Amino acid sequence: MEPGLVIVAIFVALGIGLALGWLIWRGGAAEVPGLRQAVEAMRGERDTARLDLSAARAAADRLPAIEAALENARHRIAELAEANAGFVRGEEERAASHAAQLAQLKEMEAKVEDRFRHLAGQALTEAQSLLLKRADERFAEQGAKNEGQLRALLSPVEATLKRYEEGLQKVEAARVGSYGELKTAVAQLVAGNEVVRQETQRLTNVLRSSPKARGRWGEEQLRNILESAGLAENVDFSLQSTVSDGEKQLRPDCVINLPGDRCIVVDVKCPLVHFEQAYDEEDEGRRAALLLQHANALKAYANDLGRKAYWRQFDLSPDFVVMFVPGEHFLSAAAERAPELIDGAFRQGVIIASTINMLALAKVMAGMWRQEALAAQAQEVAEVGKELYRRLVTMGNHVHKLGRNLNLAASAYNDFVGSLDSQVMTQARRFEALKVDTGGKAIEALPMVDTAVRVSTKLLPTEASADAAE
Structure with missing residues (x-):
């Protein structure tokens, strides 16, 4: 048994005994239960110490084998160290020999490279000289040949370029002339626009100041619409016709003839005064009031036409009269301020028509005349x-x-x-x-x-x- 382990066990047992004696002396008879617990604890520690002692003994039994293996390992390490020292010495010798051989090879390589460079330079110089000589001869021969071919190829191009240059000169001359004409035309256009502006301003002033001029302008607008729809004046329609209601003479602005001796009466109204004032007015409140007056003026015209009842003066005329307003903006502005304007006029036998509506109505009437002509032709064909x-x-x-x-x-x-x-x-x-x-x-x-x-x-x-x- 290992002496160290025996000494440890003795000290452990001695400590346990001293602890028990001290506890007995310290606690007396009154502390016997606590002493018993302490004794039990000491016993547990003793058992643990015994287990540790058993493990220590087992380890102590294996210690000689471990020491023998350690000794063998020490001998092996010494042998390997000696062999490594020999290998290191041999490696140093081989490295020195390799370095010497490498130096010799580098020296030989440098000599061979210098020799090869010298020979290659000579060969390259000779080859370059020969190549340049042959190339010069070949290029001279080919250059003469190519020059002739190039001249033959470029002669049509040269002629084309000359014609192109002449054409460019002509175009440039024409452009200069056209630019002058364009400049003159622009000047004339500017002058014409100024004349149109002045005439428009004059027309506006006339329309504002003269109700008769406004009526005449509206009649011209109506005539243009009817003629553009294919109707002919004094054939399909007549302006300023005079009729009588038995008491007084009535003069509608236009009477449009329809097939079957029927007709439609059209009266032109151009309420421009309040509309123009509203257009020039910057104050929104004042503008709204003027547009409302414009709508009321149109409404008054419609009521007056309804009371005249032009359709009663014609036997086969429908029970309504068309009030033509020569401008979409005039009617739309009034209808926006007085939504009941169109319906109220219709209830009185007045159909308010703007330029677009009047054109559509005129095209319908022209189509009726075409249908009448086709019917007459069909009747004639039947007779034939x-x-x-x-x-x-x-x-x-x-x-x-x-x-x-x-x-x-x-x-x-x-x-x-x-x-x-x-x-x-x-x-x-x-x-x-x-x-x-x-x-x-x-x-x-x-x-x-x-x-x-x-x-x-x-x-x-x-x-x-x-x-x-x-």
Whole structure:
């Protein structure tokens, strides 16, 4: 047993005994339960110490084998260290030899490289000289040849470039002339625009100051719309016609004629005063008030037209009159301020029409005239067809009569030929039997007609026509 372990065990047992004695002396009889607990704890520690002691003994039993293995390892390490020292010495010697050989190889390589460089330089110089000489000769020969070919190729290009240059000069001259003309035209356009602006301003001033001028302008607008729709003045419509209601003379601005002796009355209203004032007004409140006055003016015009009742003066006129406002903006501004304007006028027999609506209405009326013309043409075609049919019937009767007569003529001809052959030709041929001189001419036989006249299945005669033909 290891002496160290024995000493440890002795000290542990001695400590336990001293602890027990001290506890007994310290606590006395009154502390016996606590002493017992301490004794139990000491016993547990003793058991643990015994286990540790057993483990220590087992380790102590393996210690000689471990020491032997350690000794063997020490001998092996010493052998390896000696071998490594020898290897290191050999490696140093080999490294020195390799370095010497490497130095020799580098020296030889440098010499070979210098020699090769010298020889390569000489060969390259000679090759370059020979190549340059041959290249110069070849280039000189090819250059002369290419120069001729290039001149032949470039001669058309040169001619084309000359023509192009001449064309550019002509174009430049034309451009300069056109620019001058354009400049003149622009100046004329500016002057024309200024004239148009002045005339427009003059027209605006006239329309503002003269109600008669406004009415005349509205009539011109209406005439342009009607004529653009295909209607002709004094044919399809008339301006400033005069009618009477029994008490006074009425003069509508326009009466548009319709097929069937019907007509539509159109009156032109141009309320521009308040609209122009509103257009020039910058204050929004004042502008709204002026536009409302503009709407009220249109409403008053519509009410006045409704009271005049132009349609009563024409027998076949519809129960309404068209109030033409020559401008979409005039009507839209009024309708925006007075939404009931159009419906209220319609209830009084007045249809308010702007330029677009009037153009559509005029196109409808022009279409009615075209339909009327087509209907008249259709009636004329029907009359022509009826007359053609009557004449075809008459012609059919004559054709049938002609065919019947042709059949009768063929039958009479055949009878004549039969009679001629049986009664006359037999006697005539007796001259030939009697050897009478006939001048070498023989009597030819007459053919019979056996072709019947074709009867038309399309031109059949009517009974009345057939009787009349008979």
